[in-house]
Amino acid sequence: xxxxxxxxxxxxxxxxxxxxxxxxxxxxxxxxxxxxxxxxxxxxxxxxxxxxxxxxxxxxxxxxxxxxxxxxxxxxxxxxxxxxxxxxxxxxxxxxxxxxxxxxxxxxxxxxxxxxxxxxxxxxxxxxxxxxxxxxxxxxxxxxxxxxxxxxxxxxxxxxxxxxxxxxxxxxxxxxxxxxxxxxxxxxxxxxxxxxxxxxxxxxxxxxxxxxxxxxxxxxxxxxxxxxxxxxxxxxxxxxxxxxxxxxxxxxxxxxxxxxxxxxxxxxxxxxxxxxxxxxxxxxxxxxxxxxxxxxxxxxxxxxxxxxxxxxxxxxxxxxxxxxxxxxxxxxxxxxxxxxxxxxxxxxxxxxxxxxxxxxxxxxxxxxxxxxxxxxxxxxxxxxxxxxxxxxxxxxxxxxxxxxxxxxxxxxxxxxxxxxxxxxxxxxxxxxxxxxxxxxxxxxxxxxxxxxxxxxxxxxxxxxxxxxxxxxxxxxxxxxxxxxx
Numbered sequence: 001x002x003x004x005x006x007x008x009x010x011x012x013x014x015x016x017x018x019x020x021x022x023x024x025x026x027x028x029x030x031x032x033x034x035x036x037x038x039x040x041x042x043x044x045x046x047x048x049x050x051x052x053x054x055x056x057x058x059x060x061x062x063x064x065x066x067x068x069x070x071x072x073x074x075x076x077x078x079x080x081x082x083x084x085x086x087x088x089x090x091x092x093x094x095x096x097x098x099x100x101x102x103x104x105x106x107x108x109x110x111x112x113x114x115x116x117x118x119x120x121x122x123x124x125x126x127x128x129x130x131x132x133x134x135x136x137x138x139x140x141x142x143x144x145x146x147x148x149x150x151x152x153x154x155x156x157x158x159x160x161x162x163x164x165x166x167x168x169x170x171x172x173x174x175x176x177x178x179x180x181x182x183x184x185x186x187x188x189x190x191x192x193x194x195x196x197x198x199x200x201x202x203x204x205x206x207x208x209x210x211x212x213x214x215x216x217x218x219x220x221x222x223x224x225x226x227x228x229x230x231x232x233x234x235x236x237x238x239x240x241x242x243x244x245x246x247x248x249x250x251x252x253x254x255x256x257x258x259x260x261x262x263x264x265x266x267x268x269x270x271x272x273x274x275x276x277x278x279x280x281x282x283x284x285x286x287x288x289x290x291x292x293x294x295x296x297x298x299x300x301x302x303x304x305x306x307x308x309x310x311x312x313x314x315x316x317x318x319x320x321x322x323x324x325x326x327x328x329x330x331x332x333x334x335x336x337x338x339x340x341x342x343x344x345x346x347x348x349x350x351x352x353x354x355x356x357x358x359x360x361x362x363x364x365x366x367x368x369x370x371x372x373x374x375x376x377x378x379x380x381x382x383x384x385x386x387x388x389x390x391x392x393x394x395x396x397x398x399x400x401x402x403x404x405x406x407x408x409x410x411x412x413x414x415x416x417x418x419x420x421x422x423x424x425x426x427x428x429x430x431x432x433x434x435x436x437x438x439x440x441x442x443x444x445x446x447x448x449x450x451x452x453x454x455x456x457x458x459x460x461x462x463x464x465x466x467x468x469x470x471x472x473x474x475x476x477x478x479x480x481x482x483x484x485x
Contacts, residue, residue: 021192022186022190022191022194023078023079023080023191024078024080024191025076025079026078026079026176027076028072028075028076028077028292029072029077029172029176030072031070031071032070039066039069039070039171039174039175040174040177040178041178042131042132042177042178043132043134044132044144044184045174045175047137047144048144048170048174051144051145051147051150052150052162052170054147055148055150055161055162057160057161058160061160061162062162062164062167064164064167065163065165065167065168065169065170065171066167066171068088068090068167068168069168069169069171073089073090074086074087074088074098074168074169074172075087075089075292077172077176079173079183079186079187081104081187081189081190082103082104082188082189083099083101083102084099084100084101084102084169084173084187085097085098085100086169087292087294087295088154088166088168088169090156090164090165093366094294094295095292095295096154096155096156096165097154097295098152098153098155098165098166098168098169099153100150100151100152100166100170101151101152102145102149102187102188103149104188104189105141105190109141110141110189110190112140112141113136113139113143114195114198114199114202115202116140116141117199118202118203118206119206120135123135123136124199130179130180130181130182131181132184143184143185143188150162150170152166152167152169153166182195284322284323285319287319288312288315288316289315290312291308294307305369309353309370312356313353316356346378348397350374350378351374351385351388351389351392351400352396354367354370354371354374354389355392355393356392368382371385371386387403387466387467388403390467391403394454394469394471395452395454395471398449398452399448399454399467401449402434402446406432406434406435407449408434413447413451414431414434414447417445417447417453418431418436420476421436421475421476421479424476426476426479426483427443429443429444429479434446434448435447439460439461440461442457442458442459443456443457443479443482443483444456444457444458445475445478445479450471451473452471452473453471453472453475453478453479454467454471454478455467455468455469455471455478455479455481455482457482468485469482
């Protein structure tokens with residue numbers, strides 16, 4: 001029963017649940033193996049594609065859209081009443097936003113359709129089995145789209161109707177319809193939970209009407225009444241019967257509960273039900289996943305690139321958390337890992353975010369734009385941002401510290417490093433603070449507080465040093481790698 005306020009209006013909780021029920025998001029569908037055969041497996045999925053193909057003005061665009069869909073170019077799909085939207089990856093780095101619109105049913109059409117389903121239990125049974133009854137599709141209210149009903153839109157510059165991106169979305173929607181015809185009903189305006197609740201109410205009302213019609217008593221007069229030939233009751237007898245009959249108080253009349261049949265609490269019925277064991281956890285991937293690129297959009301309240309970076313950072317932190325809690329390798333201790341939630345000042349956290357969002361990205365147009373934005377926000381030059389990002393990738397917080405800070409290491413590993421380099425027949429480097437430098441060759445090693453050596457290079461004769469390559473606990477290995485570049 002729909003929860004309502006005393007005034008008869010639906011409660012805010014129900015309204016919120018209805019809004020959530022009218023929006024469904026589907027993850028990217030897997031790549032479809034094979035190149036032949038029908039794209040849709042069900043007759044209603046094929047009818048959806050027929051509406052697309054009869055409207056299309058260019059069969060070549062349909063063929064390219066079919067290939068895009070088959071190869072997995074369509075990302076997450078969102079379905080709401082009258083609208084299906086998804087991002088579709090084309091030949092450019094940033095995907096396009098494709099959209100399909102379909103007219104929703106009016107309230108009168110929904111009443112007609114729901115009455116038809118409630119009158120035929122077999123139709124509801126088929127829907128619950130994720131099948132669309134042909135009788136329902138051919139009823140007075142047309143569910144499946146016809147020619148011209150599908151309205152495609154896309155953010156790409158192609159003026160085709162539909163373009164290959166919108167066509168690819170249509171092909172993937174056919175696969176969603178194959179799996180669940182309630183997706184079609186949602187596009188027509190109502191969510192699955194909302195429909196099932198309404199059908200439950202209509203079935204209850206229909207059952208009650210049939211029960212009253214079946215159990216209604218005959219209208220034959222009672223013995224002794226008028227027309228039976230028996231003695232008619234006297235006025236005194238009527239008064240005695242009225243006095244001896246039990247009377248219900250007005251409160252009892254107003255508050256008398258409806259009679260309900262015997263039942264069992266759900267928790268009692270399921271208390272002894274055996275529960276299957278939980279599946280084992282999935283193996284941790286070697287690297288965190290990368291979020292899909294967001295399409296361009298006008299009037300958005302956020303920057304798509306910023307949201308992409310934040311999503312990548314969230315994935316990186318989640319991966320670090322799972323890595324820190326993973327069991328140790330057999331026969332070995334759990335490796336030490338940095339905290340996935342470092343307490344860093346804003347500048348260092350901005351560098352960390354830029355360095356870890358795309359850990360293998362080169363100096364592309366997107367990264368240049370990112371460095372310019374960070375430089376403008378922090379009062380630095382884009383070159384300083386790029387250098388700091390390289391230092392973070394080289395050694396994290398310690399690498400960034402060594403970029404601008406020198407220190408005097410105690411006697412020990414730093415002093416023995418020069419002897420080790422000479423013994424390996426490597427160039428002699430001049431010490432200064434924690435640096436070993438050969439300015440003529442433009443090479444330098446910086447000794448960190450973590451006892452690792454950080455290689456740097458610069459143009460010979462200049463003082464413009466850049467982090468180069470990974471840090472190494474062995475100075476010979478660090479310098480050998482640097483000289484091999």
